[in-house]
Each structure stands twice: as C-alpha cells, then as structure tokens.
Amino acid sequence: MPLRFVNMIKLTIDHIPVEVQEGITVMEAAATLGISIPSMCFHPGFSNHPSCMVCIVKDTARDNFVPSCALPVSEGMNILTGTEEVRKARKEALELLLSDHIGDCEAPCRLSCPAFMDIPLMNRLIATGDFHQALHIVREEIALPLILGYICPAPCEKACKRKPIDAAVSICLLKRATAQYQDRADSIVPDLIKGNGKRVAIVGTGPAGLSAAFWLLRTGHACVLFDQHEKAGGALRYSISEERLPKEMLDAEINTIRDMGAEFHLNIPINKDFFQHEILSGFDAVILATGNLTSTLADAFGIQPDSTGSFINKRDFTTSLAGVFACGNIIREQKMAVHSVAQGKMAAMQVGVYLGTSVGKMEQDESDNAANMQADREARNRNPVSMTGHLFEQEWAEYMKDSIPDPRLEPMGGILEGFTREEAMHEAKRCLHCDCRKPVSCKLRLYAGEYGANRKRYAGSERKRLTRSINHEQVVYETEKCIRCGLCVEITEKHGEMIGLTFAGRGFDVHIAVPFNETVREALTVTAWECVEACPTGALAYKTKEERDK
Numbered sequence: 257m258p259l260r261f262v263n264m265i266k267l268t269i270d271h272i273p274v275e276v277q278e279g280i281t282v283m284e285a286a287a288t289l290g291i292s293i294p295s296m297c298f299h300p301g302f303s304n305h306p307s308c309m310v311c312i313v314k315d316t317a318r319d320n321f322v323p324s325c326a327l328p329v330s331e332g333m334n335i336l337t338g339t340e341e342v343r344k345a346r347k348e349a350l351e352l353l354l355s356d357h358i359g360d361c362e363a364p365c366r367l368s369c370p371a372f373m374d375i376p377l378m379n380r381l382i383a384t385g386d387f388h389q390a391l392h393i394v395r396e397e398i399a400l401p402l403i404l405g406y407i408c409p410a411p412c413e414k415a416c417k418r419k420p421i422d423a424a425v426s427i428c429l430l431k432r433a434t435a436q437y438q439d440r441a442d443s444i445v446p447d448l449i450k451g452n453g454k455r456v457a458i459v460g461t462g463p464a465g466l467s468a469a470f471w472l473l474r475t476g477h478a479c480v481l482f483d484q485h486e487k488a489g490g491a492l493r494y495s496i497s498e499e500r501l502p503k504e505m506l507d508a509e510i511n512t513i514r515d516m517g518a519e520f521h522l523n524i525p526i527n528k529d530f531f532q533h534e535i536l537s538g539f540d541a542v543i544l545a546t547g548n549l550t551s552t553l554a555d556a557f558g559i560q561p562d563s564t565g566s567f568i569n570k571r572d573f574t575t576s577l578a579g580v581f582a583c584g585n586i587i588r589e590q591k592m593a594v595h596s597v598a599q600g601k602m603a604a605m606q607v608g609v610y611l612g613t614s615v616g617k618m619e620q621d622e623s624d625n626a627a628n629m630q631a632d633r634e635a636r637n638r639n640p641v642s643m644t645g646h647l648f649e650q651e652w653a654e655y656m657k658d659s660i661p662d663p664r665l666e667p668m669g670g671i672l673e674g675f676t677r678e679e680a681m682h683e684a685k686r687c688l689h690c691d692c693r694k695p696v697s698c699k700l701r702l703y704a705g706e707y708g709a710n711r712k713r714y715a716g717s718e719r720k721r722l723t724r725s726i727n728h729e730q731v732v733y734e735t736e737k738c739i740r741c742g743l744c745v746e747i748t749e750k751h752g753e754m755i756g757l758t759f760a761g762r763g764f765d766v767h768i769a770v771p772f773n774e775t776v777r778e779a780l781t782v783t784a785w786e787c788v789e790a791c792p793t794g795a796l797a798y799k800t801k802e803e804r805d806k
Contacts, residue, residue, distance in 0.1 A: 267333035282324040282335055283311060293337055294346065294706075296353075296699045296792040297741035298325035302750075307741050308792070309349040310703055313337045321345055347707040353700060354642060355714035358722045358736035359794060361640040361701055363691035365427060368415035371397040371598040375412055375427055376691040377802065382430055382684035387677070391434040395446060398431070399470035400463060400597055402509045403492060405432020405674070406501045408594050417690045421652050423664035425686050429671070433680035435509075445515050452476040454611050457539040459483075459526055462490025463593040464584025465545035466513055467600025468607075473516040475613065480519040482535070488520050490547060491585075492593070502672070531557050536577070541607045544575075544582040545600065548589060573603045581606055641704040642711055644690075644722060654724045658689040693732065693797035696804065700739065700793045728777045730784045731799055738768050738795035744787040748779065751786075755779045768795075 263278040269286050276285045281304065283293050295311035298304055306323035313324045317334040324337070336342060365375045374393050381390035394401045408428050416424035454477045458465045461483040469479045487493055488510050492501065514520065524530070526546065535542055544557065553559040553567045553575075560576040561567050568574070570588075573581040583603035584596040607613075647655065665683040667675050675683065692698060704711070725733040740759070745768065748756030755778045760769035770779040780787060788796045797803075 265329045265331055267329055267331070267335065269333075269335045270337055276329055279328055282313060282322065282327050282329055282333070285329050286313075286324065286335070286337055291337055293324050294699075294703050295325045296703070296739060297743070299743050299790050302743060302746050302790075305742065308353060308739055310346050310353075310699075312342065312345050312349060314339065314342050314345075343707060346703070347709050350700070350704045350707055350709035351711070351713040353739050354704060354709055354711040355716065356720070356736075357642055357700060357711075357739075357793070358644055358720050359642050359692060359734065360644050360690050361642045361692050361695070361698075364415040364417060364643075365412040365425075366691065367640065368411045369397075370411070370592060370595045371601075373397040373412075373431075376687060376689060377804070378434065379425065379427075379430060379684040379687035380689070380802075382433065382680055383687070385677075385681055387434055387437045387680075391438065392446075394431055394434050397601070398594070398597055399467040399601065400509050400593075401431050402435035402505055403463070403501065404594055404597065405429065405435065406505060406672075407492075407496060409592055411592070417647055417655065418659070418686060418688050420647065421656070426664060426675075426683050429667065429675050430680055430684055433675050433677070436674065437677045437680065445512060446474055448474055448516060449476040451478065452613050454478065454540045454613055455480070455538070456607060457482065457535045457542045458545060459531070459535070459542065460490055460545035460547060460584070460586075461485075461488035461510075461520065461522075462492055462545060462547060462584060462596065464586075464596040464600040464603070465490065465543070466510065467597040468543050468545060468583065468604045469513050469518050469600075470516070471601050471604035472607065473513065473518055475608065477607075477611075477613065478517065480521060480539070482521045482524055482526060484524060484526050486523045488522060490545075499672070526556065528556055528558055536580075540611055541579045542577075542581070543600075543603050543607060544580065544586055545584045545596075545603075547585045550586060553586075573599070573606050579610060581610075641701045641709070644719070648721055651722050654722055655688040655690060657724050657726050659687060660685045662686065692794050694791075694794040694803055698792070698794050725776045726799065727775050728780060728784060728799065731776065731780065731788055732797050733776045734795055734797075735767055735769075737793045739793055740766060740768060741792060742768075743790045743792075744768060744783075744796060747783050747787050747790060751783045753779065753781060753783055755781075756783075757787075 264275050265278050266275050269289055270291060272289055274285060274289055276288060286293055293311050293313065296308035297306060298311060304326040306326045309323060311323055311325040312321050314336045315322050315333050316336060317332055363376045366372060369375060378390050378393050381393060398404060405428055410428040412427045413424040418425055456472050456477050456479050458469050458479060458481045461481050465481060469481055472479050489506050492506055550567060559567050568582045568587050573583050575582055581603050583599040590596045665679055667673060667679060720736050722736050745757045745759065755771060755774050757768055757779055758771050759766055761767055770776060788798055
C-alpha cells in the first residue's frame with residue numbers, strides 16, 4: 257500500500273504557535289494546548305453545524321470572528337479565544353439565545369425564600385414518602401425546620417405559581433412535616449463531622465444563634481451557647497405565643513442541637529467584664545446573636561464602630577474585634593425568623609473561613625470566601641438567568657400536567673397540629689415542578705452566568721407560551737427551551753428511530769418536532785436518554801431523575 261502523508265497546518269492560538277493535522281477544527285486545535293472553548297451545539301461524534309455561536313473566536317489574520325467548533329484550521333491563522341472582544345461576542349450570542357428561551361432556572365418559591373431552600377425538591381421527596389431525604393434537603397439551608405414550620409409567614413407561598421390557578425402549595429406545613437415524620441432513628445440528629453478542635457462561643461439562643469450552632473456542630477466545631485434567660489430560645493420563647501409556636505416543639509428543636517453536642521450556659525448576665533474575661537479568652541471565635549443590642553455593643557462587648565458608624569460589617573458579619581462575628585437582630589431587626597436563621601448559617605460559614613475550617617457548602621472548596629458566596633447567591637436570587645414571570649391562563653394546563661388537580665389541602669386536625677403523613681404526601685403532589693430539571697448540566701444557564709448575559713437585552717414585548725410534553729415514561733420535552741442545535745435529530749437518525757425528531761417550520765418559526773403528529777413517546781423509543789444527555793438546555797430532561805449541584 258502506498259504511504260499516506262498527513263498534511264500539517266501551522267497556526268497561532270492565544271499567542272502560542274502550534275502545528276496540527278489538517279482537517280481538525282479550531283476548537284480541537286485549541287484543545288491540544290489545553291484551551292477549552294465553550295460551546296452548546298457541539299457534541300463529539302456528530303456534525304458541527306454552528307447554531308449557538310457561543311464557541312466564537314477571533315482570527316486576527318483575517319480580522320473576523322469564526323465559529324471554532326465547525327471551522328477547519330488553515331495555514332497562518334492567528335486565533336484569540338479569550339479577549340474582552342471575544343467574550344463580548346459570546347455574551348451577545350447567549351443573550352440572543354435567552355431572548356427566545358422560556359423557563360425558570362429556579363422556582364419562584366425558592367427565589368422568594370430568604371434561605372434559598374430547595375422547596376420544589378422537598379415537595380417531590382415528600383410526595384414519594386421520603387421524609388428522611390426531604391429533611392436533609394431542608395437542612396441544607398434551614399437549621400430549624402420544625403420551628404419555622406410553625407411561625408414562618410411563608411413568602412414562598414405568595415410566589416407559588418399555583419396560587420393564581422387555585423391556591424398556593426402549603427409549603428410551610430410541608431416543611432414542618434419533614435421534621436415530624438421520620439422512619440429512621442438517625443434522621444433528627446444529622447451526621448456530624450469529626451471534631452476539628454476549634455471551640456466557638458455563641459452569645460444568644462434565638463433563631464440566629466441556634467442556626468449558627470447547628471452548622472458549626474455539623475462541621476466539627478465545639479459550641480457553647482450563652483444566654484441571660486433561664487431557658488434557651490430567645491425571642492422564639494419569650495415573644496411568640498403558645499398558640500403560634502408550642503413550646504414543646506421549640507424544646508424539641510433545641511434538644512436536637514443539644515444532642516449534637518452543644519453546651520448551654522443559661523441565666524448568665526452577659527456584660528462587658530464577663531464577655532472579655534470568660535468568652536474572648538476561652539474560645540477560638542465568637543458569634544453574637546443577642547437580638548436588639550445594637551445601641552449597646554460598645555458598652556456590652558467593647559466593639560467599636562467603623563468609619564461609617566457601623567458596628568458590624570453586614571457583608572461578612574465581622575466586628576472590630578478579631579474573631580468576633582454577629583448576626584440576626586443585632587444587625588437589623590428581622591421581621592421573619594427565617595432571615596435570622598439564614599444569617600446564622602452565613603455567620604457560621606464566615607467563622608469557618610476565619611478558623612480555616614469549613615461549614616456547609618464550604619466543604620467543597622475551602623478557598624471560597626463565605627461573603628463572596630453570599631453575594632453570589634443574592635445576585636442569583638435577584639437576577640436568575642431565566643424567568644418566565646407570571647403564567648398566562650392558557651399555560652395553566654401545561655403546568656398542571658406535572659401535578660394533581662386537587663384543591664389545597666387543609667389539615668384535618670387544624671393548622672397547629674399540621675398535616676398527617678398522608679396529608680403531606682398528597683399536598684406535596686400539587687407542586688407544579690416549575691423549577692429547571694437540569695440545573696447542573698444546562699449549558700445555557702452555565703455560560704449565561706459565566707458571561708453575565710442579560711436575559712432581557714433582546715427580549716420581545718411578549719414572550720412565547722410554554723408547553724410541556726410529558727407522555728414519555730423517561731423524559732420531558734419543553735419546546736420553548738430548545739436552541740435548535742439539531743443534536744437530538746441526528747441522534748434519532750443515527751439509531752434508526754422509526755419516527756424520531758425533525759426540524760419543522762421555516763425561518764424564525766423553525767423548531768424541533770415529532771413528525772406525523774406523533775408523540776415524543778413514539779419518537780424516542782431507544783434514544784431518550786442519549787438525547788437528554790446531549791441536549792445543551794433543559795428542553796429534553798429526565799422525567800424523574802433528579803440533577804442536583806452537590
């Protein structure tokens with residue numbers, strides 16, 4: 257056989273000369289240098305027909321932008337992949353995609369929760385009877401689900417998409433139910449990380465102090481809580497009536513924290529002398545959660561105001577004293593205890609940063625700064641990548657496909673007693689599943705966040721109407737989330753699906769559809785999971801399999 261010579265191409269990528277085989281793409285050439293270029297419509301093994309333009313780079317030798325996933329290398333190219341000009345072009349491409357994308361990255365209920373609790377996932381777990389895992393999900397953000405299940409004013413329910421259809425899902429009572437109904441003895445006291453040798457004092461045993469203790473104890477810190485009252489609980493005990501919060505439930509939550517290893521030193525006057533000689537000298541860090549003492553911080557603790565007159569940095573909860581942090585009403589009076597509970601967790605995270613330990617999601621990356629994490633979360637809450645806004649009446653039926661038609665359930669035993677286990681499971685099934693089914697793998701969400709894309713920049717005056725196809729046993733198809741990359745069409749063709757998927761319509765109206773008016777069930781008989789894995793957005797997603805950022 258005659259020898260076959262491979263022609264090599266010389267080019268420059270990000271100022272690095274490289275020689276690669278003729279016929280490969282610019283994206284593949286960049287990969288040989290370890291340079292990763294983002295793309296949504298590219299998938300290994302399939303045709304590269306650029307539709308998203310997120311992979312755009314600049315060839316300065318020809319002074320033009322090119323799609324790196326489809327363009328073969330050529331001699332003398334001078335490619336730039338990460339300049340500000342290139343990033344701006346990618347951002348605009350993402351904004352164009354977002355202008356036509358209909359869906360919620362996060363459910364409105366979660367966005368409205370001060371603790372950013374994953375309410376939809378909690379609902380789905382309760383609906384299947386998995387109260388143990390549901391409690392685990394709640395406690396990723398909320399340390400006191402039993403208490404808040406009684407007293408939280410439920411801003412999440414005001415935002416529930418089911419509210420205009422008939423009535424909001426009873427989220428607050430469902431949260432309480434996760435702490436009430438457990439099949440496992442280890443459910444109430446969570447798993448604890450081995451002690452790290454650090455001791456933290458918490459002054460105040462209200463919602464902020466208890467929450468901070470919960471997170472510190474879970475991650476191996478020894479905690480001692482001090483309070484001037486005879487019993488722990490702070491405002492939860494002394495400002496809330498028995499009719500709203502039964503004290504036995506408050507005590508049960510406090511006992512859980514005690515069972516986790518917390519020490520409670522009660523009926524102790526907290527004055528400046530005691531603070532400086534007993535607390536500051538005996539602990540590695542301190543959290544002040546004493547309630548409304550802002551005007552007496554200097555007298556009670558020796559804390560001095562900064563140049564703006566503030567005693568506490570509201571961003572990272574620090575004070576003028578090294579290792580002393582503050583949270584809850586001591587910063588600003590909170591109308592909802594859930595705010596204080598959320599602040600307690602963030603203060604605990606900041607203590608972890610200060611001590612070089614880890615708290616909560618800090619376990620994944622101890623180099624992260626808790627204050628930056630809080631700022632990122634607030635930004636995400638204020639401006640998620642995609643939001644549908646209010647539902648149009650003609651969309652109600654589409655959302656109800658994932659739910660049951662029954663009206664909001666009121667507990668037979670009354671609000672104070674709450675749901676029975678069976679009632680909770682039934683009410684949880686009313687959730688519309690309006691959160692994204694692919695919160696981790698959706699590339700549109702990932703890249704839009706990375707490039708700071710503005711979903712409103714190219715949005716029209718009125719959005720499309722959302723539709724859902726849920727007749728398939730394994731997947732859900734939401735047309736309005738599709739970017740028309742055509743990968744699913746190629747996959748069904750490659751595997752010889754009898755019906756498969758195809759492009760339908762013309763121009764701006766082109767979309768992915770099932771031929772011959774058949775259903776997705778008939779279209780995806782052997783390729784459903786492969787199509788879901790290849791889909792760059794949540795247009796094709798698993799029906800029951802959860803995808804979580806953990």
